[in-house]
Structures are given as structure tokens and as C-alpha cells.
Amino acid sequence: MKKVLGLLLIAVMMMSLLAGCKQSADNGGKDSGKTNGSSNTSGDSKNTDTSSSEPVKLIYVVPGDAPADLERGLKAVNEKLAADGVGVEIELKYYAWDVWDQKLNIMLSTGEEFDMFHVMNDRVSLANYASRGALADLTPYMDQYGSAIKAANPELAMKSGQVGGKQYGIPAYWVESALDHQATIRTDILKKYNLDMPTTFEELTSAFETVMKNWDGAQKPFIPMVGTEQVGGYFFNSDNNYVLYDKMFYVGQDGSVKNYFETDAFKESCKKARIWYEKGLINPDVLTVTQDQKDNQLTNGDWFVHAGTIGDITGMKKSYPDITPDDFAWLDFDTATPEIRPYGTRNIQAVPLSSKHPEAAVKFINWLYSSQENFDLFVYGTEGTDYKKLDDRNYEAITDAASGQVPYSFATWMIGNINFEYTNSTAPKVTNEHLYNIDKTAVEGYASQFTFDGSNVQTQLADVNTQIAAVIAPMACGVVDYDSSIKEALNLLKKAGIDDLVNEFKSQLETSRQQ
Known part of the structure; x- marks a missing residue:
């Protein structure tokens, strides 16, 4: 009996020594060297976790409505994650806008187990969540697994995810942030009512009154606002x-x-x-007015001026079939003062303190930013089914004829990165021009870092x-x-x-x- 036990002990010791010789790969490994949306070919996008044969399930909680073909889209993503040895399997949970804040607060306050959620700094800030003690500190995981994340984001963006020197969030550097003082105005409506482009707030008010008085759309074109x-x-x-x-x-x-x-x-x-x-x-x-109602108004096209940008006019074509991406203008009443960049990004992914695998979020997003292929698959879906590439880093979403929606996609404003994104052929040209190009005349805000x-x-x-x-x-x-x-x-x-x-x-x- 002692001899058997001795042999077993020797076998266990040898297995331990062999396991200790293995090295788990850092997801991203080297800096990605990623610029202008080209694929990373020098870095290692894999992150092999040899400690377990089963991938860690990453439950990612986000606002809005799930795409119709979410299951197919995520199946393709998870197959690629498995092939790359990331050790993470992603699951998306969507909550409608009208219950988003309440639902998220309940999940955080009760310690419900999930692994990542989206933060909109201009809605409820990362610092607000951190001050409640609701977030996991990602600093050590970012150092270990986040090389591609750091390569894809400038310092200003990375600092947007920090509170008190700790990295509580992973930034989505998806857009130029120096945009607050402008609005989008529809030039097709100006032409329809023979109105000149407003150059002052007073002129805009007068034009808006004319539009409102003569409007023949389904709903009154109130300024979209919650x-x-x-x-x-x-x-x-x-x-x-x-x-x-x-x-x-x-x-x-x-x-x-x-x-x-x-x-x-x-x-x-x-x-x-x-x-x-x-x-x-x-x-x-x-x-x-709820966020969903505001979004529906923008999609339906019953509006004249919007204090923001428009990402897709496909829905508007149902009510305004002749509208084109050229029928919008950037309304800015002060072109002399440089725009201020308030921070690197407003949109951030955070990990709740309740997550049992806080490193999984870093591994997943690092994989996402490791190559154009990975980014496209998660954000845009399957080429030929959900989208098709066009010239000049433009793309066209493939929508369902009945619903007008893309079968699978994920919002770029939540997790996109300006180095990887395509511009949408169905977006207003002024949107693509201002959102996806860095404003070289903009200045950093006094508190931007x-x-x-x-x-x-x-x-x-x-x-x-x-x-x-x-x-x-x-x-x-x-x-x-x-x-x-x-x-x-x-x-x-x-x-x-x-x-x-x-x-x-x-x-x-x-x-x-x-x-």
C-alpha cells in the first residue's frame, strides 16, 4: 500500500512540475501596432488559459434592444474566441432604456453576479459607480492582459477609465469628443420651406417656428429631448x-x-x-418622454434640428424616401473658438465587484482590439450576412426587408474604437466627418485628464x-x-x-x- 501511495505521490509531483513549465499567453502580447484600422499582424491576439478546459462565461449587460439574430452573431464570436484560445465566452444581456438605470442599480446594490456593463459618463459617471464601491479594480489585469487595449487608446482615453489612479473602466475611444456645442440640422427641410441656413440662435428659432407651423409629417417635429x-x-x-x-x-x-x-x-x-x-x-x-421615444422620433424622421448626431438614416427613409446622407448640416454658431475635448471618451466598460472573473472583461476587449477581423465580427457581424465592405473604409449594413434592422450588430458607440471603425454609408456625411476624424484644432479641457x-x-x-x-x-x-x-x-x-x-x-x- 505504501509503495502504491509513493508512486502516486511521485506522479502528482511530476504533473505539477510539467504544469509549472507551461506559460499562459498574454492576450495581445506585444503592442498591436494598429493604425488606421489595419489588422494587427505583429501581436498575438490569443490568450490561452491552460488552467481550465472550459472558457469563462462573460455576462455583458448593456442598454437597448437585442438584435434579432443575436444567437447566431454571438455563436460566430464565441467560436473565434475559442479558436484564438482566449478562454472567454461572451453572453449579452440587454435591458430596455426605460428600465436601464433602475435595473442596473438593483443588480449592483444586490450583488447580482455578472461581469461587465456599459457606462455612459454623461449619464451616470464611472466615478459615481466607483464612489459606491460597486466596481472591480482592473489595474492589475490591464497590466497583465491589456496590451492591445493600451495600444488602441491614447493616454487621455485611458485616463477616462481611471478614478483615484485606479483603472476601473476600459475606454471605448470610438469618437472625437469635442462636439458639445453643435447640432445637426436637416437641409432637406430648409429647402422644402425655402429657408436659409440659420447663423444665429434667433434665426434658428424663427426657422423652427416656420417649420413647426407648416409641418405635414406624422408627428410634430419637437426638438428630440428627454x-x-x-x-x-x-x-x-x-x-x-x-x-x-x-x-x-x-x-x-x-x-x-x-x-x-x-x-x-x-x-x-x-x-x-x-x-x-x-x-x-x-x-x-x-x-x-423616454429615451426609447426620443430614439424612435430620430429614426422616424419627424424632426428638424437635433442637439446631437445621427448615425443611420435607413429608418428615416420609410417616411422620407428621398432623403440622402447629403441632406444634413453641422450647425455651429461659433466657429472662431476652438472646440474643447472634455475627456478621452464618454463610453466605458466597467466590471462590477460581484464578478468572479474580473480579468475576463479585459481579456475579451483586448482580443477585440487585437485585430480588424475580431473587431468586425463582434461589432458588424458576419460579412455578407450583416454587412458589406465598401471603398474608403466605408460599409453598408444589410438590413432585413420587413424590420429594417440589421440581423446582428453591436453599437459602435458602446465599445467601438476609432482605429478600427468603418463609416456608415447610410449615415449623414457630416456625422462621419465630425465623429470619426480627430479635430486637430480642438484643445484639451482643463480637467480632461x-x-x-x-x-x-x-x-x-x-x-x-x-x-x-x-x-x-x-x-x-x-x-x-x-x-x-x-x-x-x-x-x-x-x-x-x-x-x-x-x-x-x-x-x-x-x-x-x-x-
Whole structure:
């Protein structure tokens, strides 16, 4: 018996020594050397995990509606992940926009197990999640598995995923971020009503009134807006020398940090929104409009001007069959002042603290950014089934005749990278021009390399955000008058702790700039 045990012990020791000699490959290995969307041929896109024969399932939670052929699309992705030895299998879970924030908060607060979710810094910031202690620190995994991620993102983008020097998020450097003060206007509508291109806010207001009065579309062309999220957009004011962070911090290019709601910029925004509301240019029910309703309005084409960009006009063609990618213009009332780049990206992937495999998210995204082939497969789908490539890094989505939707695709704004993306042949030309080309005249914002850490002021953050939704949003979208409402609103914000937040933001910003 002792002899048998001895032989078994020797066998186990030999197996351990052999296993110790194996090395698991770093996903991406070397810097990808990826530029201008070309495939990486020098780096190793594989990440072989020999510790387990079964891949780790990565549950990725995102907002919106799932594509109709999600199962087929992910099957192809997971087969490629397996062939490359990444050791990760991805599963997507979609939640509708109208329940997204609530559902995500419940999942985070109850410790529900999942592995990655999408963060929109201009909706709920990465710092907000980090301050709740809801996120896993990805710093060590980024060092071990994230070489392709680092190669595909500039330093400014990587810093967008950091809070307190720790890498809590993986940036999606999918777009030029210096875009806040512009809007998209439909030139086909200008032509239809014999209107000149507006050069001032007053001229735009006059043109909009004419359009609204004579509109013959299915729905009135109110400016697309979700009122509960409105805090006084850049589009409604003429101050082009600041960035608004976390919906409350005004940071001027001179380094000033202020309570945004005490600034002239906010006052001007509210007053202009009030003018539009009283003229019937803003939906009278704007405070109950959901994100899905806004998206449907943009897709249906019942709009004239939009404080944002349009990614695809395919849906609009159902109501406006003659519309083309040339029928849109970039509306910018101040072309003399350089645009400000607020941060590297607004869109970030984060890993909840509840994830048992936080490294899986880094491995997957590193694989994604390791080659054009990987990126195309996950984002655009299967060539010939979901999309076809065109000249000049352009592509065309292949849509289902009945639904008008692509069978499988994943939103570039959530996880794209400007080095790999194609421009959409069905997008307005001005969208492709401004979103997917770096603005070489833009300047970095004073706080562009800084991310606020609210862990010391969590109560104030929660209370202030509650008051913003209750008393600021109605002013910002013109439903209530600024002059009669601002005093009480500021009192409520101060009671909630906004001064503490501004002081904390200012202190952290000054410290970060000294480092």
C-alpha cells in the first residue's frame, strides 16, 4: 500500500512540475501596432488559459434592444474566441432604456453576479459607480492582459477609465469628443420651406417656428429631448469656454470650478429653452418622454434640428424616401473658438465587484482590439450576412426587408474604437466627418485628464442628483420659468450638499494637476 501511495505521490509531483513549465499567453502580447484600422499582424491576439478546459462565461449587460439574430452573431464570436484560445465566452444581456438605470442599480446594490456593463459618463459617471464601491479594480489585469487595449487608446482615453489612479473602466475611444456645442440640422427641410441656413440662435428659432407651423409629417417635429435628463445643454448657451462634468460641475478653461447652476451659462440655457417651450418647439410632455421615444422620433424622421448626431438614416427613409446622407448640416454658431475635448471618451466598460472573473472583461476587449477581423465580427457581424465592405473604409449594413434592422450588430458607440471603425454609408456625411476624424484644432479641457472620485461624498451626490431631477430638469427644458424657480432650486441644492461636492471636485482637480 505504501509503495502504491509513493508512486502516486511521485506522479502528482511530476504533473505539477510539467504544469509549472507551461506559460499562459498574454492576450495581445506585444503592442498591436494598429493604425488606421489595419489588422494587427505583429501581436498575438490569443490568450490561452491552460488552467481550465472550459472558457469563462462573460455576462455583458448593456442598454437597448437585442438584435434579432443575436444567437447566431454571438455563436460566430464565441467560436473565434475559442479558436484564438482566449478562454472567454461572451453572453449579452440587454435591458430596455426605460428600465436601464433602475435595473442596473438593483443588480449592483444586490450583488447580482455578472461581469461587465456599459457606462455612459454623461449619464451616470464611472466615478459615481466607483464612489459606491460597486466596481472591480482592473489595474492589475490591464497590466497583465491589456496590451492591445493600451495600444488602441491614447493616454487621455485611458485616463477616462481611471478614478483615484485606479483603472476601473476600459475606454471605448470610438469618437472625437469635442462636439458639445453643435447640432445637426436637416437641409432637406430648409429647402422644402425655402429657408436659409440659420447663423444665429434667433434665426434658428424663427426657422423652427416656420417649420413647426407648416409641418405635414406624422408627428410634430419637437426638438428630440428627454426632459428628465436635461440640465441645460451647451446648445442653448453661448459660453464656449467650459466643460460640464457629472451634470453639475462647471470647469472653465481658466481653471475655475463652479456650481453649474449658479452660472450665466445655465441661466442662458434655461431662458432659451423657455422661449422654445412657450413657442411650442419643445414637447409639452417633455418631462415624460423616454429615451426609447426620443430614439424612435430620430429614426422616424419627424424632426428638424437635433442637439446631437445621427448615425443611420435607413429608418428615416420609410417616411422620407428621398432623403440622402447629403441632406444634413453641422450647425455651429461659433466657429472662431476652438472646440474643447472634455475627456478621452464618454463610453466605458466597467466590471462590477460581484464578478468572479474580473480579468475576463479585459481579456475579451483586448482580443477585440487585437485585430480588424475580431473587431468586425463582434461589432458588424458576419460579412455578407450583416454587412458589406465598401471603398474608403466605408460599409453598408444589410438590413432585413420587413424590420429594417440589421440581423446582428453591436453599437459602435458602446465599445467601438476609432482605429478600427468603418463609416456608415447610410449615415449623414457630416456625422462621419465630425465623429470619426480627430479635430486637430480642438484643445484639451482643463480637467480632461481628471476623473472625480465621489467616495467621500456619496450622500451628497445622491441627494444632489435627486434634486437635479426634481427642480433643475423642469427649468432646463423650459417647462418652468428660471427667474421664479432658481432661488428655491439653489436652496434645495445647497441643502443637499452641492457646495461640498464643488469643493471636493476642486480640491481633487488641483491635486491631480500637481502630480
